[in-house]
Amino acid sequence: MQLDHFNITASMEQLIRLRDFYTEVLGLIEGERPNFNRKGFWLYGNGKPILHLIEGEVASEQPAKPHLDHVAFHTDDLQPIKAKLDSLGVDSKQMDIPGRDMRQLVFFDPVGIKIEVNARI
Template sequence: MQLDHATIVTADLDAARRFFVDVAGLTQGARPPFSIDGYWLYANGRPLIHLIDATVAVQAGRVAPRIDHIAFRLESADEWQALLQRLHATDTRYQLAEVPQTGPQQAELQLFVALAPGVVIEFVTAPRHARRS
């Protein structure tokens, strides 16, 4: 199983788009002509993040903005270092957390960015990828 896409409903589309393009490294791409403003942001040729304007009337039972967090797995030290460089270049604040090994589950390093109130983006990698050579 893999992440297909995550939809983030936000009142600040441009700030969210800038974060995902300038910091996370996604690219803005084609999006169907929906009646609501938004962006589709791509990774490896797939629309991974869908951003939707929260200024439209909210349907009953749904709140905006909404999402707890989404997580991106980085599989190499180069990817991790490139992320850190982009975070520093854009003065983006983040928090690190360590997940200790539990049984067969290997230890992991998590990096959290609060994109907007109620929206957190997590990047996760193996601790060995976070060590500088």
């Protein structure tokens, strides 16, 4: 079993901000997407469409406080991401993981989803 992708549903205005944020900050690449009824974008990492951005309303069954806490990515170097976040004025927190040779960077995307990026140190 492995994670295939995650999906964010929002207005087109928000999707454009999200697309720009994830391509600029994390280096994801906008790529081919099937011709679905709803508009959107697929963002690729390592040649795979890992983030789907779909135009629409948040599902009515979504709880007021969703249980999904964050989405995590892995990179070889956190510094370019930290520098990009700083240049955009996006607050972030960097910390070392106790007992692991791992450092993580945590921040929020334009619609408030917590993002974690991990790298070996």
